[in-house]
Every structure is written in structure tokens, then in C-alpha cells.
Amino acid sequence: MPSVPSSPDLAHLLSHAERRVVRRLAAVLAEEDCTVEEWRVLSLVGDGRGHPMSEIADHALMPAPSLTKLVDRMVADNLVHRRPDPHDRRRVLLHLTARGEELHRRTAHRVRADQARLLDETDDDGALARLLLRLTAAAGTPLAAAGPGVGADRVTPPREAVGNGLPRPGI
Numbered sequence: 001m002p003s004v005p006s007s008p009d010l011a012h013l014l015s016h017a018e019r020r021v022v023r024r025l026a027a028v029l030a031e032e033d034c035t036v037e038e039w040r041v042l043s044l045v046g047d048g049r050g051h052p053m054s055e056i057a058d059h060a061l062m063p064a065p066s067l068t069k070l071v072d073r074m075v076a077d078n079l080v081h082r083r084p085d086p087h088d089r090r091r092v093l094l095h096l097t098a099r100g101e102e103l104h105r106r107t108a109h110r111v112r113a114d115q116a117r118l119l120d121e122t123d124d125d126g127a128l129a130r131l132l133l134r135l136t137a138a139a140g141t142p143l144a145a146a147g148p149g150v151g152a153d154r155v156t157p158p159r160e161a162v163g164n165g166l167p168r169p170g171i
Contacts, residue, residue: 021118028114032107037062037070038079039107042096045080046104050093052085079103 026036034042040060045051051059057067071094074080079100085091096104122128 028110029107031110032103034103034107038074042100042104045094045096050083050095052091052093056094
């Protein structure tokens with residue numbers, strides 16, 4: 001694989017960047033004996049509110065059966081525990097254990113520090129993250145419904161994505 005993407009194709013460029021960033025994240029997490037998938041679970045459940053498995057699967061970018069296996073391992077490692085949802089007994093919510101909270105605290109510190117170093121190298125003052133949020137929202141809009149704002153040279157996020165506090169392109 002070349003060190004710099006050779007294609008101007010947006011999907012290729014994003015995939016190339018994603019692989020490098022995830023590889024870097026994996027190296028940071030390995031210092032705490034944590035995987036990227038475990039980190040994604042910890043980072044969501046770390047808010048202390050408890051989350052259903054379907055929400056965690058979406059956040060962790062994992063199919064439900066794979067997530068169930070991962071969570072089973074995390075339960076066995078005493079990082080998380082399942083609790084019935086008080087509003088819907090058919091669902092379970094995932095929470096961190098004390099050991100999971102400690103791992104989350106340590107890994108979150110390492111991840112934030114590394115991401116700050118990486119973003120400092122881009123000198124974009126957060127513009128990349130804002131642009132990726134807008135791109136994600138725009139890419140989720142079906143082409144037929146996207147209308148004239150989506151073309152070869154211009155992507156306008158759907159109206160509901162603009163309410164996220166980000167400026168519209170060209171404004």
C-alpha cells in the first residue's frame with residue numbers, strides 16, 4: 001500500500017485515513033490492553049446512563065451477534081454488567097463496573113491526548129471533525145431525496161443536519 005493515497009476518490013481517501021487513524025488508536029489502546037471494539041463500547045457506556053445493545057452496536061460499528069460475544073467477554077473480564085431496563089423489562093442496559101470505569105478513565109485520557117496531538121498536526125482548529133459530521137449527514141441522504149444540493153462539486157447537508165450548530169457550506 002502506498003504511503004499517500006494515489007486516488008482523488010473520496011471513498012478511497014476516507015478509507016485510507018480511517019485505516020491509519022484506527023491503527024494509531026489500536027496502538028494507543030494496546031498500552032492499556034484494550035481493543036478498538038472494547039474502546040467503542042467503553043466510550044459510549046462510560047457516560048453512566050446505561051445503553052441498550054442495539055444502540056451500542058450502532059456506536060461500535062458491529063453487527064449484533066459480534067457485539068454480544070464481545071460484551072460477554074467484557075462481562076467475564078468484569079468491565080461491564082447488564083441490568084434490566086427499568087422502563088422496558090424486555091431490554092437490558094449495559095453499564096460499566098468499577099473496573100470498567102477505571103479502564104475507561106485511563107484509555108479516554110490516552111485517546112484524547114493522542115487525538116489532540118494528531119489534530120494539532122493538521123492545524124485545522126476542529127474544522128476536520130465538523131466537516132466529517134456534515135459529510136456523514138449528507139452521505140446518509142438518499143440521492144433521489146437529496147435534490148439539487150448534491151452534485152459532483154457540491155454537497156449540502158440535509159436541513160436536519162444543519163441544526164447541529166455547523167455552518168452550511170458557503171456561509
